Amino acid sequence: MHTRLVSADTLATRDPRADWLLLDVRHDLANPTAGEQAYAQGHIPGAFFLHLDRDLSGAKNGRNGRHPLPARADFAARMAALGLTPATQVVAYDAQGGMFAARLWWMLRWLGHEAVAVLDGGLPAWTGAGHALDTDAPAPRSAATQYEAPSRVPVRHADEILARLGDATQLIVDARAADRFRGENETLDPVGGHIPGARNRFFKDNLEGDGRFKSAAQLREEWQQVLGATPPTEAVHQCGSGVTACHNLLALEVAGLAGGMLYPGSWSEWCSEPSRPVERA
Known part of the structure; x- marks a missing residue:
């Protein structure tokens, strides 16, 4: 069972009789159609496409961020339609260093499915190793029933974070680029800062x-320097919309520092309420 990262060669040499589900989640925040177009032009053979906005996010209401989580039951139904069973090994990939694949990795863990890994290096690692692409969409392979298991990944919400602002035991880690963290060059959200x-x-x-x-x-x-004296299980991870924070959570699992919490709404939710405080610089 692969639960964190899998190499291109491991993926290419997998047992063809085994139940593996490959999911292409390439995306471009500035051009939401780019990932699907790239998938049509060539993808790993047998891979299905999932869209960040349609499949890995729920409905937006203006106060819950740019990529709110869908209802667990809705996500479970979507995964069952792709053939997910408790015995399925899922591999997610993108072409952005795992930026979007890590979101799917976290969401499947949130659903209670442990056998999910990210293709290390993504599509560039696959093609760089000489493996072929395909343009054919795979045949549907729906599971007999959908399933949800108890989630082992904790979340923290805006009100909980707000109630503990100033508490030295609460550590919040922001996965955005340094300039956006400082409140500079903000192009995705209406308010800059952290x-x-x-x-x-x-x-x-x-x-x-x-x-x-x-x-x-x-x-x-590196992560021990970020965490300091805070146990990894007590750190809250966020980003712009709950996507790249999952990349940090995956990296922590690779490092053996598992158990951090995701703030799903992240900055885009936080800044939608004017009464919530903002820090800059």
């Missing part, structure tokens, strides 16, 4: 130059 007291760990700092994750030892060393 949750007061948050620390910044840009999700791309989890990666090597080739888009693969750093070693477990290096990630552990």
